Structures are given as C-alpha cells and as structure tokens.
Amino acid sequence: MPPRKSPLFDTATTVGKIMSFLGVSALCGLLFMGLVFPLAATGGAAASTGSDILEDVPAEMTEEPLSTPSRIYANDGETLIATFYAENRTPVALDNISQQMQDAIIAIEDERFYQHGGVDGQGLARAAVHTLTQPTRQGASTLTMQYVNNVLNNAAVVRGEGSVLGSFAQEKTYADKLREMKLAVSVEQEMTKDEILEGYLNIVMLGGQNYGVEAAAQHYWGIPASELNIQQSATLAGMVQAPNHFKPDDNPEDSLERRNTVISSMHRNGFITEQERDEAIASDLNVENTNPEPSGCIAAELGPYFCDYVTQTVLTDDTFGENQDEREELLYRGGLNIVTTLDPETQANAEEEVKDTVPPGDDSGAVASMISLDPKTGSIEAMAQSTEWDPDSELSEGSTTLNANVGPDSGGGPNALPVGSTLKPFVAAAWVEEGGSMDDIVDASGSDFEQGDRIEASCVPGGSYRLGVESDSGDDAVWDVENVGDNMDREMSIDYGLYNSVNTATLATAFDMDMCAITDLTDRLNIVEASSGEGMQPTEPSFTIGGTETSPLTLASAYTIFANDGTQCEPRAITEVTDAQGNEYSVPEENCEEVVDGDVVAQVNDTLVNIAERPQAYNAPFERGNPPYAMLGKTGTSGENSNTWFAGSSEGLTSVAHVGRLDSIDPLNEIPINGQSFEWFYGSSMAQPMWYDYMREVGGDYPTGDFPEPSDSPFDDRREDYPREGALPTDGDSSDDDDDSDDDDDDS
Known part of the structure; x- marks a missing residue:
C-alpha cells in the first residue's frame, strides 16, 4: 500500500509551517489554552488563529456499518447451522451493558468523560508535561476520540482500504491527531454521551477476533455483557490499551496486574467502595474455559456440506456483490441472517x-x-x-x-x-x-x-x-x-x-x-x-x-x-436473507414448471x-x-x-x-x-x-x-x-x- 500523503506534511502550507515550528509539545499547550479548540477559548486573535488552522484539517467522518457476524439458519429460522465473521461482534444497547462495565472503561480510559466536550484540555496538558519531563509518552485520547478512531478504521476496512489511523499504533502523525480531535468535537455536538459510550463499547477490540463487550463477555466467561461484574469489567477495560497482550487466557499474569490497576482506578474515581475494590482484587480471572464463537462450516454441527453449498451460492451470486471480494466482505462482515430450506430433523436423520x-x-x-x-x-x-x-x-x-x-x-x-x-x-x-x-x-x-x-x-x-x-x-x-x-x-x-x-x-x-x-x-x-x-x-x-x-x-x-x-x-437452498441494518436481499422464489x-x-x-x-x-x-x-x-x-x-x-x-x-x-x-x-x-x-x-x-x-x-x-x-x-x-x-x-x- 503506498504511503499516505497529507497536506499537513507539506511545509509550504500554512499549517505545515506552524506544525514544524511549534512541535508536538507546543501544539498540546496551544490546544490546552484553547487556541485550537473552543473548549475554554478566551476569544481574540489567538482563537481566530486556531480556527484558521482548523480550516485546513480534513475532518470528514464517513461511517460504515459495524462488521457483524453472518449466520446461516435452518428452515425454522432458529436452528443455527454456522456463523461467519472477520470480527466477532454482537452489538447491544447500553442498557444491556452492566453499569460496572461502563464505570470501568470510564475510570481507566477517560475519567473526565462527562465533563469535556470531546477533547480534554486537562488531559492534553498532563500528557504534554509528561512527554516533556519523562522518557515515555502519555496518551491524551478521550473515549470520544477513541470512538472516532475506531469508526474511521472500521469504515476503512469495510471499504477495503486497510487501517487508516492505526487504532492501536504507537505513533500517530500530527495530522491524524488533529483530525481525530476535530472529529471528536463534532461528534460530541451530534451525539449524547450515552450514545458515544454505547458506540465505543460495541466497536472496541477486545482480543483476537472479539469486538465489543457483548462478544468478549460471551467469549471469556459465557455470559452476556449485562452480567459483567466488577472484576470482569475491569479485565475487559484493561485490555483496551493492548488487546492481544492483555488477553486473560493468553497472558494471565499481565492481564491480572492490568485488571487490578483498573479496579484501583474505579475506586479512586468513586465507582466502587474500598471493600468492593479489595474483594475484586482478591478474585481470580476465571477464564480457564473460554467460549470461542466458532466460525465457518467447519464448526457446523448440523449440515456442514449443506452449509458449504449455501456459502458457495452466496459467493457466486451477484445479488450479494459485484465480485467475489465484495461478496466475501458481505458474508464475513455484513451481519447477514440467511434462512435456508434445510429441515433440522430430516437432516439429522x-x-x-x-x-x-x-x-x-x-x-x-x-x-x-x-x-x-x-x-x-x-x-x-x-x-x-x-x-x-x-x-x-x-x-x-x-x-x-x-x-x-x-x-x-x-x-x-x-x-x-x-x-x-x-x-x-x-x-x-x-x-x-x-x-x-x-x-x-x-x-x-x-x-x-x-x-x-x-x-x-x-x-x-x-x-x-x-x-x-x-x-x-x-x-x-x-x-x-x-x-x-x-x-x-x-x-x-x-x-x-x-x-x-x-x-x-x-x-x-x-x-x-x-x-x-x-x-x-x-x-x-x-x-x-x-x-x-x-x-x-x-x-x-x-x-x-x-x-x-x-x-x-x-x-x-x-x-x-x-x-x-x-x-x-x-432446487433452492435459501428462502430469506437480511443484513444487520434490516435490508432484504432478493433470493429465488419457488420456480416450478410442468x-x-x-x-x-x-x-x-x-x-x-x-x-x-x-x-x-x-x-x-x-x-x-x-x-x-x-x-x-x-x-x-x-x-x-x-x-x-x-x-x-x-x-x-x-x-x-x-x-x-x-x-x-x-x-x-x-x-x-x-x-x-x-x-x-x-x-x-x-x-x-x-x-x-x-x-x-x-x-x-x-x-x-x-x-x-x-x-x-x-x-x-x-x-x-x-x-x-x-x-x-x-x-x-x-x-x-x-x-x-x-x-x-x-x-x-
């Protein structure tokens, strides 16, 4: 893939000259002072200069549907034959996510989530000071900024462009960070805090092919997200920093340490009591028996060869895309519900x-x-x-x-x-x-x-x-x-x-x-x-x-x-196909002739x-x-x-x-x-x-x-x-x- 080229890298532009002159630390200071984002702006020439800079920052956030598993069912619409996914995800409403899970992610990732307007000035200042005085860098991304980042990445993947921003990249360009910040402010003006939190908890990667807290809760403990307790919520929240490194089933020692850090942060922010903190820290991870969601016909307990026949039907039918790549993308990411003609009892016999x-x-x-x-x-x-x-x-x-x-x-x-x-x-x-x-x-x-x-x-x-x-x-x-x-x-x-x-x-x-x-x-x-x-x-x-x-x-x-x-x-194998957005796809009707x-x-x-x-x-x-x-x-x-x-x-x-x-x-x-x-x-x-x-x-x-x-x-x-x-x-x-x-x- 050729390297991306942004006008922000061109020192001939106004923004490029300013960026080269100021450097990242000064930029963080400017952001904190309100010269770029009108979070605590004082007006005057400084604010005007910030607005001029923003005019050159690309800030279009094109959303695409979340990658959602597709499922093939028997003729009763209930008997599951197989699941297909690139990202194992089951979107749920915020009401179906435990309060402990919501508190845990806010405590460790964005404790001022309900106070800021998308970009946290205090967090930026703290990160700038840390970067200037310590050999390591400290992030200042809010949950809103992380949500924006994930949405952009999802859209890029769905469109076949690969990862644009690099959700978990160690290094981001100034252009990436500025764009993320500007979009975060725009998102806060269009969505409520609960909507942002719900979107984030459904899109975030949580180890392997598990995305969103519902799929992760089912994978690690076999429970819905609504039943996540303090320690389970803290485990998932702690994974956000490095999802595959902190997988509790693969790296239990580091995962346990990270989980306890989250639990302590939950206590420090007043989400749990001291007794709840101590009891949660004393508990085990309890992920000895994970529940991976099987993918593809190899996992079909009923009709695996029929499953493959249905798959071949979808992948060769231009109803589901102009070419095979598009059809595969739809099957593995489009959240299709495919109801077939297979009779479960007849098939079992x-x-x-x-x-x-x-x-x-x-x-x-x-x-x-x-x-x-x-x-x-x-x-x-x-x-x-x-x-x-x-x-x-x-x-x-x-x-x-x-x-x-x-x-x-x-x-x-x-x-x-x-x-x-x-x-x-x-x-x-x-x-x-x-x-x-x-x-x-x-x-x-x-x-x-x-x-x-x-x-x-x-x-x-x-x-x-x-x-x-x-x-x-x-x-x-x-x-x-x-x-x-x-x-x-x-x-x-x-x-x-x-x-x-x-x-x-x-x-x-x-x-x-x-x-x-x-x-x-x-x-x-x-x-x-x-x-x-x-x-x-x-x-x-x-x-x-x-x-x-x-x-x-x-x-x-x-x-x-x-x-x-x-x-x-x-002969027909499919009777109904809908996607995650409720769109219906045309499938052959009964076609009989004497x-x-x-x-x-x-x-x-x-x-x-x-x-x-x-x-x-x-x-x-x-x-x-x-x-x-x-x-x-x-x-x-x-x-x-x-x-x-x-x-x-x-x-x-x-x-x-x-x-x-x-x-x-x-x-x-x-x-x-x-x-x-x-x-x-x-x-x-x-x-x-x-x-x-x-x-x-x-x-x-x-x-x-x-x-x-x-x-x-x-x-x-x-x-x-x-x-x-x-x-x-x-x-x-x-x-x-x-x-x-x-x-x-x-x-x-």
Missing part, C-alpha cells in the same frame, strides 16, 4: 443414516451420501454424506470438503459420479411421450451393436448418425453390451425391461425412436454432466444405460417429476412403484405388498461397480442415496464395506436399503398419499402378480439379486 451405512474413514474408501428435495417446491430438505467437513484433512481419514451431492461448480469434487441405470426411466418416459406405451414390445435380444448401424436423431445434421463412427461407442466394429441375469436377451415389454433394468431393452427402446426425443426430455429436466455442465448428447447413446456422470442433486431434481405429476421445481405431461409420468410410475416396493432382494423393512406408504424409485450401478444408487420418492419427499467412491472408479465389489462383503456390489446392495431406512424414518413427516393413476394404463394393478411377463428364473440367476450392471465402459 440423513446424517445418522449415511454414517451408519459407511462410517467415516471406512477402509473400503467408499462414501455414502443422501440428498432430499421437496418435489412440490424444490426446497433442499437434507444434504448429508458420511465424511466430516474439514479442509485440513484427507478423504482417507474420513474428512474432506468435497461435497458428494453437488457438482464441481458448487463444491463437489473434480471426479463426477457415474449414475448407472438411474436414467433409464427417462428413456421410458420419452417413449411414452412420443405416443408409445409401457406394454409395447421391444427386441432386447441384440447385445452386439454393429459399427455403422444407423440411429435416428432428428436434431443432428442429416437427421441421423452411424453408431461407432459418429458416436461414443468407439472404433471397434462391435459395441458389446452386457445384461445381468439369464434369459434377458429376448423380446420383452418396455415395462418389464425397466423393472429388471435390462440394458439391451433400454437401448432397443432408444434406437426404436428418435434419440433427440430423449435428449429433449433430459434437457427439459436440466440433466447435465456434472464435470462439463453440458446436457446429454444424442450421438452418445451410452448415457441411456449409465454411461454418463451427474450429481445427486441434479438426479434428485429430475426425479421430482415422478412425485409431482410432471412438474419440476428448481415439463412432462402428468399422464406420461403416471404410466412410468406404474413400473417405478413396483421397483421400489419389491422387498425380496433389498432387505426392505416391510412385508411384500405392505409398504409404509407409496414409494417409487430406481436402482443404479456404474459399469465399474464403483458407484451405486437408489433414486426415488414418496409423495412428499424425493431422495437420492449414493454409495461409492469420490476419488476413483475402482470397483467396490468383493471389498468389505462397513464389515460387509459383497460378491457383486449393486445399487440394491447398500444404497437402496439405506434409502428405505431413511425414508421410513422421515417420510411420514411429509405427504404420503398415492401417486396419480394413469388414465390409460395397460395394467390393472401395480403390484399384483408382478413381474408381468412371467416370473424370473428361480435358479439363483434372478436379476432381483443383480439389478443393473451396465456396459463394460460407462466412461466411453
């Missing part, structure tokens, strides 16, 4: 469930996560994962700041998560939307797709492309797609193929229609690849069976249409309900045909068995459960996870049981009605005699056990 499924730091390297949305509003009700939010630890230790539920642009990791078969329902929805039916038959017998096969895609040049030549299936002559389970390579209904997650059935459905009809639907649902932010590509058909990556938040938002009659609401016809959704739901409510292979906590309430959903497993899913919904809560890796695509099968070993690791292995347990606990707190029936469903009953095209083989090869391992290279 989500956190318990993911950590019960995969404990933090599990040797497998797996991480469990859960995210829930209200399908009627888009509100994020829960966002949890089985690691601790810690920027200074490693994933292998069970801690990370990587948010498994969101993409890289919102705090997620650089490696997106392969979604497996969770996108298959959208292929079925596109089929129905194009006029088809869930009982239409497709030929799922073909598992080898020849290079050069012509695929219809009306939105690409020429209206089609050739598989393996202009698509992502590679340069090999054949794209080999595998199914799990026997007796799958045959003709079957779209309903049956989706129920059993048959890869070749999904591809046959996609290739029997316009691929652009599918991507048109996924675009409407904002299904994008997490790492690139781009939508699904019609020339890359592997996305239909899991060969793509997206975030759980994106997937959950897309699945809300199945619970909300085809209407999707944009993106798919409700009857289309209802037909696909016929299948999804049967998937979610089949218990025989999923350790479901209810008897077959008797779930706690209506459910729907779909499993998903990446081709590498590195990421597994269950995405589903009740009427009132859409949730996505994920168990997998955040840092690689190494397989998880045959690796013990939380003490359990799996020969094959699928979405049905851990993600779906975790989803069931969680939804059983929290789902009843939301609407639990039935999903709308389709007007022209080809099926009479959703669960009776299912699956509809004949029972699967009973020789152990049932795909109920092996839900949906996708093609060998989902990342192609």
